[in-house]
Amino acid sequence: MPAPHSPAPSGGGGSVPPPLAKRAARRRVPSLSLSGWIGAAMVALALLVAIFGPWLAPNPVGAIVTQDVFAPFSAHLPLGSDYLGRDMLSRIMYGTRLTVLLALAAALFAAVCGTGLGLLAAVAGRAVDETMSRVLDAVSSIPTKMFALMIVAAFGSSLTLLVLTAGISYTPGAYRIARSLAVNISALEYVQVAKVRGENAIYICCVEILPNMIHPMLADLGLRFVFVVLLLSSLSFLGLGVQPPYADLGSLVRENIAGLGDGAPVVLMPAIAIAILTVGVNLLIDGLPGRGKRLRLRRAVEAR
Amino acid sequence: MNQTIAALIVKRIALTLLILLIVSMIIFTITNLLPGDAAQQALGQAATPETVAALRLQFGLDQPAYLRYLHWLAGLVRGDFGLSLSSNLPVSEMIAGRLPKSLELAAITTLVSVPIAISMGILAAVKRGSLLDRIISLGTLALVATPEFLIATFAVLVFAVKLHWLSALSYGGEIDSFHDFMRAYAMPVITLCCVIVAQMARMTRAAVIEQLGSSYVEMAILKGARPARVVLLHALPNAIGPIANAVALSLSYLLGGVIIVETIYNYPGLARLMVDAVSNRDMPLVQACTLIFCLGYLILVLLADLCAIVSNPRLRT
Numbered sequence: 001m002p003a004p005h006s007p008a009p010s011g012g013g014g015s016v017p018p019p020l021a022k023r024a025a026r027r028r029v030p031s032l033s034l035s036g037w038i039g040a041a042m043v044a045l046a047l048l049v050a051i052f053g054p055w056l057a058p059n060p061v062g063a064i065v066t067q068d069v070f071a072p073f074s075a076h077l078p079l080g081s082d083y084l085g086r087d088m089l090s091r092i093m094y095g096t097r098l099t100v101l102l103a104l105a106a107a108l109f110a111a112v113c114g115t116g117l118g119l120l121a122a123v124a125g126r127a128v129d130e131t132m133s134r135v136l137d138a139v140s141s142i143p144t145k146m147f148a149l150m151i152v153a154a155f156g157s158s159l160t161l162l163v164l165t166a167g168i169s170y171t172p173g174a175y176r177i178a179r180s181l182a183v184n185i186s187a188l189e190y191v192q193v194a195k196v197r198g199e200n201a202i203y204i205c206c207v208e209i210l211p212n213m214i215h216p217m218l219a220d221l222g223l224r225f226v227f228v229v230l231l232l233s234s235l236s237f238l239g240l241g242v243q244p245p246y247a248d249l250g251s252l253v254r255e256n257i258a259g260l261g262d263g264a265p266v267v268l269m270p271a272i273a274i275a276i277l278t279v280g281v282n283l284l285i286d287g288l289p290g291r292g293k294r295l296r297l298r299r300a301v302e303a304r
Numbered sequence: 305m306n307q308t309i310a311a312l313i314v315k316r317i318a319l320t321l322l323i324l325l326i327v328s329m330i331i332f333t334i335t336n337l338l339p340g341d342a343a344q345q346a347l348g349q350a351a352t353p354e355t356v357a358a359l360r361l362q363f364g365l366d367q368p369a370y371l372r373y374l375h376w377l378a379g380l381v382r383g384d385f386g387l388s389l390s391s392n393l394p395v396s397e398m399i400a401g402r403l404p405k406s407l408e409l410a411a412i413t414t415l416v417s418v419p420i421a422i423s424m425g426i427l428a429a430v431k432r433g434s435l436l437d438r439i440i441s442l443g444t445l446a447l448v449a450t451p452e453f454l455i456a457t458f459a460v461l462v463f464a465v466k467l468h469w470l471s472a473l474s475y476g477g478e479i480d481s482f483h484d485f486m487r488a489y490a491m492p493v494i495t496l497c498c499v500i501v502a503q504m505a506r507m508t509r510a511a512v513i514e515q516l517g518s519s520y521v522e523m524a525i526l527k528g529a530r531p532a533r534v535v536l537l538h539a540l541p542n543a544i545g546p547i548a549n550a551v552a553l554s555l556s557y558l559l560g561g562v563i564i565v566e567t568i569y570n571y572p573g574l575a576r577l578m579v580d581a582v583s584n585r586d587m588p589l590v591q592a593c594t595l596i597f598c599l600g601y602l603i604l605v606l607l608a609d610l611c612a613i614v615s616n617p618r619l620r621t
Contacts, residue, residue, distance in 0.1 A: 035442055035445075134322070134323070134326070135326065137323055138323045138326035138327050138330060139330065141323055141327055141598060141601055141602050141605065142327060142330065142331070142594065142597075142598050142601075143556070143559045143560055143597055143598070143601050144560065145559075145560045145563050146559070146560075146578070146593075146594045146597045146598065147594075149563075149578060149579070149582045149590070149594070150331065150334055150335065150582075150590055150591075150594050151334065152582055153335070153581070153582040153585050153586075153587065153590045154334055154335050154337060154585075154587070154590075155337075226449055230449070230451055233451055233453075234451065234452070234453070234560075234563070234564055237451075237453050237564065238563070238564070238567055238579055239583070240579070240582055240583065250451075250453075253453055253457065257457070257568075260457060260460055260461060260465065261465065262465075263461060263465040263466060265461070267457055267461070268454070268457060268458060268461065271451060271453060271454035271457060271458075272454065274451050274454065275446075275449070275450050275451065275454055278449040278450070278451070279445075279446045279449045279450060281449070282445055282446070282448070282449040283442075283445065283446070286445055
């Protein structure tokens, strides 16, 4: 019986960690493909802006610097001005910071919950595993955007709530991968030996299983980060995500959408900033050697 | 079709129904958890204890939650989604007006995207490792991570504002001619296609590559069959199952994509109804829309799995 969302019915096996010597060798040589390096550079740029944005920004985030709304690019305003005449570059720098922070928090939440539940499913026995898998299947069969919209309708959209919503939406995906890794690893001999030795479940999870699934889970964290960025900026774009006075990159697109009629390219800038971040992470993970192949197929069903 | 396959299919459909039931519970729970209740919400400033109590009675809010859930579920089965809080119209009526529009958009997008995506996927798989394959792979990889509203705003800027070919708003009345049709659908369909084609092409490529790596293909090549013959007559018939699976899964992207696309182009479909309902916190409408989108998603995933089951030669004894 295939799991309801696995793209191919033969999904099960396959991610047994390579022998230690090989892994050490791979760690020494960072063999990224060319597109991987391009992705890494894009991510580095976005992270740099997210961390140092407030010091790099030429103007304060709320300051109206020109009378000229939707001003074109110039030496004074490299990315033009927004609908109130504020500096777009500075707004994007602050917006990137908020987008990255929110998405990172939500992706970490999803990864930690997913990994925890996945480990639990692997050691707690069949009944727990089955129940949890079915319930999380049901959660993941609510398309993430609909789920998020429903939560916003019910509870409103504070920053904490947005992070929790995105985190919960992507927990089932992280769980599914963590569970399949953990189940595979827990069938290996050295884990069986530890069980026979009389180690308790917590020891087996944390010391025997977890260290061997941490690498694929990190790659998965990266992909989940991309989904969350896309989800949260879509919500903000609809006006249902981050609310003023805060502005993430999605809200920047929304508030300047009126400029589209005049053909002001300034509308595109925050959207391009999002794309640099998400496409960069995608290229980087795709360029990693040997990893992410399974993850990429899975993303088909979870992303949107 | 033999018994194993039939049993698997029945089991799979039963599982879908079970998941649908759990989904309805999740939706009901979340939409009923809000502090204060729908009566209070609906009356707003005009709420006095008496009117709230009267409206609570009218909504049936005085009953315990599980009874209300069963009542709601019974209504759903009959096609009765309750009354919209903001317009006081039956939700089923409001949805009936919008759903065909969204399905129309989805159908046109499917018709346009599937042939493009499948040919791109097959081409990339056959020319694996070539420049063309690298371009398709990287292009689609970048495109799946691009937010829809970047594609949409870019399309508006280029086609509507700079070139004046199409109008930025999608829906301006009756469709009488091909010209009207293009004006109404071209932009939303282009935007939706971008993301879906990318995803579908990637999955098709993976499915065909898997077939091309199998030993019967090697055998055909060694027998001296021409490459076109190997791909079209040997590999493709066996890849149809996985490709159909990929198509169905990629189409589930539509469900998320339409929300942005209908909003940005002002297209009067179900997704925009849902966004408006969320802004107004019109819970019966939100419940109904969410449930319909989930149903659509579950049907697509079910179709994908059924394609995989039926096309799996190991089950065909």
